[in-house]
Amino acid sequence: MSSPSAPPGRPAVVAEHLVKVFRAKREVRALDGVSFAVEEGTVFGLLGPNGAGKTTAVRILTTILAPDEGRGTVLGHDVVRDADAVRRLIGLAGQYATVDEILTGRENLRMVGRLSHLPARQTLRRADELLEQFGLADAANRTLKTYSGGMRRRLDLAAALVSNPPVLFLDEPTTGLDPQSRRDLWHVIETLVRGGTTVLLTTQYLEEADRLAHRVIVVDHGRVIAQGTPADLKAELGATVITVTVDDAELAARTAALLAPLAPSPPVVDGTTVALTVERGAKVATEVLRALDQQFVEVLGLTLREPSLDDVFLRLTGRRTDQDTGGPPGAGALTGPEGRRGERGRGGRTRGATGRGEDR
Amino acid sequence: MTIAAAPTGSGGSVRWVLSDWVTMTWRNLIRLTRRPEAIFFSGVQPVMFVLLFRYVFGGAIHVTGTTYVNYLIAGVYVQTVMFGAVSTSVGLAEDLQAGLIERFRALPMARSAVLAGRTAADSVRNVGVLLLITGIGYAVGFRIQNSPVLVIAGFLLVLLFAYAISWTFAIIGLSTPNAETAQLAAFPILFPVTFASSAFVPVSSMPGWLQAFAVHQPVSQVTDAMRDLLLGPKPGQWGTSNVWQALAWACGMLIVFAPLSVWRFRRAT
Numbered sequence: 001m002s003s004p005s006a007p008p009g010r011p012a013v014v015a016e017h018l019v020k021v022f023r024a025k026r027e028v029r030a031l032d033g034v035s036f037a038v039e040e041g042t043v044f045g046l047l048g049p050n051g052a053g054k055t056t057a058v059r060i061l062t063t064i065l066a067p068d069e070g071r072g073t074v075l076g077h078d079v080v081r082d083a084d085a086v087r088r089l090i091g092l093a094g095q096y097a098t099v100d101e102i103l104t105g106r107e108n109l110r111m112v113g114r115l116s117h118l119p120a121r122q123t124l125r126r127a128d129e130l131l132e133q134f135g136l137a138d139a140a141n142r143t144l145k146t147y148s149g150g151m152r153r154r155l156d157l158a159a160a161l162v163s164n165p166p167v168l169f170l171d172e173p174t175t176g177l178d179p180q181s182r183r184d185l186w187h188v189i190e191t192l193v194r195g196g197t198t199v200l201l202t203t204q205y206l207e208e209a210d211r212l213a214h215r216v217i218v219v220d221h222g223r224v225i226a227q228g229t230p231a232d233l234k235a236e237l238g239a240t241v242i243t244v245t246v247d248d249a250e251l252a253a254r255t256a257a258l259l260a261p262l263a264p265s266p267p268v269v270d271g272t273t274v275a276l277t278v279e280r281g282a283k284v285a286t287e288v289l290r291a292l293d294q295q296f297v298e299v300l301g302l303t304l305r306e307p308s309l310d311d312v313f314l315r316l317t318g319r320r321t322d323q324d325t326g327g328p329p330g331a332g333a334l335t336g337p338e339g340r341r342g343e344r345g346r347g348g349r350t351r352g353a354t355g356r357g358e359d360r
Numbered sequence: 361m362t363i364a365a366a367p368t369g370s371g372g373s374v375r376w377v378l379s380d381w382v383t384m385t386w387r388n389l390i391r392l393t394r395r396p397e398a399i400f401f402s403g404v405q406p407v408m409f410v411l412l413f414r415y416v417f418g419g420a421i422h423v424t425g426t427t428y429v430n431y432l433i434a435g436v437y438v439q440t441v442m443f444g445a446v447s448t449s450v451g452l453a454e455d456l457q458a459g460l461i462e463r464f465r466a467l468p469m470a471r472s473a474v475l476a477g478r479t480a481a482d483s484v485r486n487v488g489v490l491l492l493i494t495g496i497g498y499a500v501g502f503r504i505q506n507s508p509v510l511v512i513a514g515f516l517l518v519l520l521f522a523y524a525i526s527w528t529f530a531i532i533g534l535s536t537p538n539a540e541t542a543q544l545a546a547f548p549i550l551f552p553v554t555f556a557s558s559a560f561v562p563v564s565s566m567p568g569w570l571q572a573f574a575v576h577q578p579v580s581q582v583t584d585a586m587r588d589l590l591l592g593p594k595p596g597q598w599g600t601s602n603v604w605q606a607l608a609w610a611c612g613m614l615i616v617f618a619p620l621s622v623w624r625f626r627r628a629t
Contacts, residue, residue, distance in 0.1 A: 062465075063466060084468055090466065094462060098458075098463040099463075100387065100458075101458070102394045102395070103390060103391070103394075107390060111386075112463070112467065114379065115384075115464070116469075117469075143394065159463065
């Protein structure tokens, strides 16, 4: 998916060398000198695995947490010295839907409206407007306990929008959502940006950043390890990924050996699929088929695709972004270095579940 | 971009601070009405205390100047608002756990509103609880002896004290990792202060070292003041101004612990 082009503008959000150290059982440098600038009216993607420091950056920029070093500004206001001015300009929607379970949807929005210091009448109108817009009008008078995960997340986003903030922080807005709810939320975000809202988005889903963000930084262990447009990052990898699916794992290993001379880097085996990253996809694909045909290897499937940001992350860190099998389609279908070691069973990925606990 | 009715200055004008307090009180009162079981059980406990001490322990406790049931009810008022303050701790711990606080912190609302709303809602609940105890008390033989003005002053005093205790116990809620721990942490403080007092038994029956504590601590002072206001002072004691001492305790605790709680809230993560 091609990324939207970024209109030029002044920075709406600036982070300058943010450092935050947590001292609990051991010292953790959650942020270790992170700098970036978000242009007004654009979507900025903060990308990285769990524990990379994304949420810490958002909490600092939304005045919830003070940085140990460095400074942040929102539309020119310092997030520490001028926190109150910043709070009037931002909306925050989180990974953990921050709404009151015991209140109804409407009550939640009214509460946030009043606490945002909107006039009473405007609060009432705005609450109803948002409930309508987010398809929650029917559920408006039900307590949130009865809401589904997707509805809760929509209400959370609606709460962030009550005061029409020019700058919106979305901390993993779609983590844990089903694909349909995820696409709905993307659509909402795209609509907001067309209306001029600046969005800072954190995500573990590379497809999400690819789809929404004009610019992206990749964070790992509190440091920025790459930045640019999604297209830049993909261009850096400069290649096409060819995956070949065969009948069983043993055959996959043999296939990998056969194909090794065709690609600059060794093919990656994952279960019954073999992936190779090459410069000229179509040409090599023909060679792949010819080579396998000559050796009487039956090919069950062959795909060509542009590298995703997942490939970028793998290339930058040598690790996969996460093990979350609940990710969007495509994001979990790649192989990592551990795949080479893997004594994986027939049919591919195993033990995806162990990593999931971290997300909760 | 719309920045509607943005107040000036840190935390906004006094008007917005009050508005935030009202909003948060409203929120907590709604939460209270949505949990009828919590209301029910907060009523059961004082009723049990009244019946327990009236009919089980009361016969063994000797007081002078009035009947034991008259002596008892003032104690139950104070004991109940003390125990009720645990719900302030628990409620705040729940709020911190739920992540909703994160949103509050990113809003231009007064930092004090989360606590002020909680303690104000708890005060409203206390009004109901005091009326309930009075009703049960009347059913088992308690009779008010003083003029309505003094009685109302007594209720206001207990409510003010309860409010101060709420702010004090807020600190526990803000300092513990979850609601369960908040509840457990409250009781070691609650029990000695509530029971080593004149709430249920005359202090004179306690050993000397304990008397020294029991006489001077706030639960005794407020209970004694309440007794004076409900029943009239014991002969020759009206001058001792139990009421002023109790009032001083309540105000003093509020002045110390309300800012301390807000300070703790700003630091709690």
